[in-house]
Amino acid sequence: MSDSPAIAHGAPTEAGHSHGEHPAYQRHHFETVEQQADATNFAMWLFLLTEIMFFGGLFTAYLILRNWYYPAFVAASHQLNVGWGTANTAVLITSSFTMAMGVWCSEMRNKSGLVLSLVLTFILGLVFLGIKSIEYHEKWEKHHIPGMHYSMQNFTDPQSDPETYNEYHDKPMALDMARHTELYFFLYFAMTGMHAVHMIIGIAILGFMVFRAKAGAYTTGHVTFVENFGLYWHFVDIIWIFLFPLLYLISRHQ
Amino acid sequence: MSATIISLPDQSTARIPKTNFITKENGLLSWLLTGDHKRIAILYLISITFFFFIGGALAGLIRLELLTPQSDLMATDTYNKVFTMHGVVMIFLFLVPSVPATLGNFFIPMMIGAKDLALPKINLLSWYLYVAGGILVIYTMVSGGVDTGWTFTTPLSTHYVNTNVMSTGMAVFIAGFSSIFTGLNFIVTLHKMRCPGMTWFRLPLFCWAHYAASILMVLGTPVLAIAIVLLALERTIGIGVFDPTKGGDPLLFQHLFWFYSHPAVYIMILPGMGVISETVSTFSRKRVFGYTAVAFSSVAIAVFGFFVWAHHMFIMGISNYAMLVFSLLTMLVAVPSAIKIFNWTFTLYKGSITFETPMLYSFGFMGLFTIGGMTGVFLGTSGTDIHLTETYFIVAHFHFVMVGGMLMAFLAGIHFWWPKMTGRMYPEKISQLAAVVTFIGFNLTFFPQFILGTLGMPRRYAAYPPEFQILNVFSTAGATVLGVGYLLPVIYLVWSLKYGEIAGNNPWQATGLEWQTQSPPLTENFLVTPIMDHEAYDYEWLEKQNAKEVASVG
Amino acid sequence: MNEISPVLWQFLVKWMTNFALFPPEASKIAPEMDALYFFMVLVSIIGLTIVILLVVSFSILYSKERHPVAVQIEGSTLLEATWTIIPLGLFLIMFVWGALLYFRIYTPPANAMNIYVVGKQWMWKAEHPGGQHEINSLHVPTGQPVQLTMISQDVFHSFSIPAFRVKREVIPGRYTTVWFEATTPGTYHLFCTQYCGTNHSQMIGDVVVLAPDDFKKWLESSTSGDSLAQNGERLFASLSCVACHNARPDSRGPSLANVYGSKLTLSTGQTITADDAYLRESILNPSQHTTQGYAPIMPTYQGQISEEGVIALVEYIKHLDSDYRIQQTTNTTDLLPESEGTAAGRKPAGQQPSPQGKVNP
């Protein structure tokens, strides 16, 4: 199911609009433009509630399993590269900033500023996905993708992965705890994967918005679409703000 | 003074208004791409009735199988597939969407004086998602069914079953989003689209009940979505979140599943309560007793509904202390339902009661929902739950609440608003007969199951010890009567589309805004956005309106 | 139709003679559970009659013919308060009464006789400590509390004896327990009430309640030779647990004598009591349950021992009250690395090893 957020519609071409004094983008069943803007904004927030509860289920599973198998989660989270993680967080926060600037430009009816910030957000989103794919590739090489080919070798014998070993000197882990690292990586891929799916949808809509912005759709005083998409984008950023410490920074000290 | 309040226009001259939402545009595309909440409600009504009869046929098969102690009508795994499909179809494709998606969609905008729901395109998307979910369920049934029970208990559903768990999961996932979008639409509409003067306490209680149910839809359904995604991932890639051999906890799935599935039962019953508030008030010509109490008890059910889910898991090994917390909160959530029942009862006091079909269904609802609610407390009390859970006592409990409560309310609502939706009256005598037949059939079917439950007959058994046979025979006999009771309305309602009397604007002399416009209504509901200058259920205001009209016409 | 056809007559006779309305009360808890059940039935009937009486009387008194003009009433907070407080009070009484009952059923007494139950797809296996194994049946004595320690090998099952009013979910990966004290001898139904797949409805059995002496006779007659603990001892040796847990001063594993029920401090500093679940977990997930002062080198046996094997091992460890037998076995099988001096068997102070060293069931 395309997880299309509940953005009502672009600037609709209202066929057969009866009385003229309503601006073109007002839908027929709304009394005033403010009522429509309020309604769609409120609808967007309700949709974000469903997203909070959707990710809430994942965070509950993470919370329970982390408490049950803490040593496995610590050792497994050492396999993640904090550098890439921090870079990704910075990229996403900057994209949140450029998105906010986009909303501002749309409110100020500054078309070039809007297009620039939307393109910047678009690029930053792609950079985020790029870094994510690098990390996923690294997991692929180390056989840390949960499933049949998952290997616990880096945990039962940490020397086999010199780069992590030199930094953290993890002790060799007993087999029954090491096998629970697969649970960590499943949660890692489930949460970051679900987050990435939401990023991809966001980037797709961004692409669509850049063209509409070029056509001058969002700088006519009707900012609802850009504002709603901004809410969605900031929400996806908030999810990453929680994912980053929970997955990457479980305990980086020796 | 006749024994009924039906006041129809003179049939010889009355006509269905030329322009209404049905005749405005025609052609299939005008229906399939409509934004009009009324058309979407009709689309939902047709698709929901279709799935109700699939579920009903499956129920018939189950009852036939249980006529004899040994499983001889069908093989046990076929029986398992039949009851699983009965559960999935009835819950996700009939009970969750029935009143909100049909009556809610049709009447909430009219009741608050709006032209349409806030997000018409999302409303249409909700119907398409519902149909997509339905098609997936039909695909599942055609290609071999699924035999995990509608609760998808892990690790059975992830590792020990090779039937179509994936396609059923996807169907439920998609139908879940249909329910989310309906709920989202209602909340935004009720907050932002009320006509001038329509304050929260002038809203009909139908809207309050849907507001509460929508909160549950929006906040509860996503957790079911993530539970199904995790189940699907575990079934395909074999990750151990719920698999004990890999270190996961099967009870974690139970927690995530029941976090939605208990609020889901409130999503199913609250809209029905909304309908009953309307019918009881209209047919006793009185404002609902304790309007604010009934309104706030709906919201209280919605809020408390989120804290009680683990009473489905008392014997599954949750800790004794968690049992205390959840059992206590279950007792609290039972109180608002009691408040509602007593308020409806006292609405009758000093009223002017007539006994048309909707009122008969409402009386049926009040009786059966009281039994259903009380038996719920049996199961919420941890001590008796040990003996009664997972037996036919639970089957009887939730059928009393869902079929006795929700379905009776749905039929009451369909009959009450049929004149407004179609402009034609349903035939009174045969529908009263159908209501009584349904009530008798229902009691004969499900009351013996309480006794079977105390005897300890387990749920979902194709074969049972011989001493349970006679009660099962009674239950199957009752099921046939119930089947007839449900077939009758379809027949005479479809018949009434062509031959029913012309209903006119307000056949029941009801006070809701939806009754102050033509029936079937215009696409934009009202020529001029109404101003709400009176309280809800204000029958004096209605008298003045009628007097003014008579004066202006005369 | 002056006479009933024989076929129908045969059904009627079968139905009439074979017709139950209420389950027998065959355990100590059953009458108490029924007391709460009938209290709730009474409250429900009273509530229902009140609602029906009110509805019927209002419908008659205030029907349109008798009362054509309705009198609008806003509502009364007093009435609202009454039908909030009274139901809440009744429900809280039921809650407290039910919670007490729940705690009693799911907290086994100390003197309970322990029977292990393993549920697997579509059959129940009961294992008595004395070594009797039963499929789809359970023999219990009257007057003696019986605790069932249950686990599933595959999916969720649920061990339910309606006549005893007890039911407990049997889940994979964790012991769940329930206890009862049978009172009246007889044969009662045993059901699996959690849907567990194709033959869910065949996973039934009989609970046979015998008088204490009949039960003793049954135990003798159906013993399979070794007691559960002896099976456990054989498994203990064959899985070479004795290589580490050999109670020698330099042994790599802690001595397991009298470990059951004792307080242990783990390497993480936690102190826990060693009960069935702890023993099972430390066999399957040893590194999380290493006792202080020992290296976490024990391999996991997850997937290598069946649930019955773990039960036998747990039973053996529960009845291990001295290391005498372990030292005997280690001296003879010479599993140990050549350590200095003779195998100085450590005699726990003040307890002479029982001469015949038989591990009593």
Next chain:
Amino acid sequence: MSEQNEHGVAEQQTHHEEHEHHIVSPMVYLAIVLALFVGTALTVWASYIDLGVWNPVIALAIACTKATLVVLFFMHVKYSTKLTKLTVISGLFTFMALIGMTLSDYISRAWGRW
């Protein structure tokens, strides 16, 4: 009938949501994004110090403050209607109910017998 209606619609216009659309200045955005960078650096740095049980607490605290900053300023909740604030709170409340009540089972499992 109609003139009374006209008055109603006009009157409804004025008293409608009186708050006008608050434009958040870019300076505020800049300050917030810097604060978020500082927060990220802080949480990474904090995770390299062994604070025992406090590590996750601090990590979550920093994450929550960052999230609140984004919600209040980037998502304009600070300047929006009470309804939006109530919606956000109700979402978090239900999320906490899910986490808290599930934990009430998992935490208390070890206390009594099963």
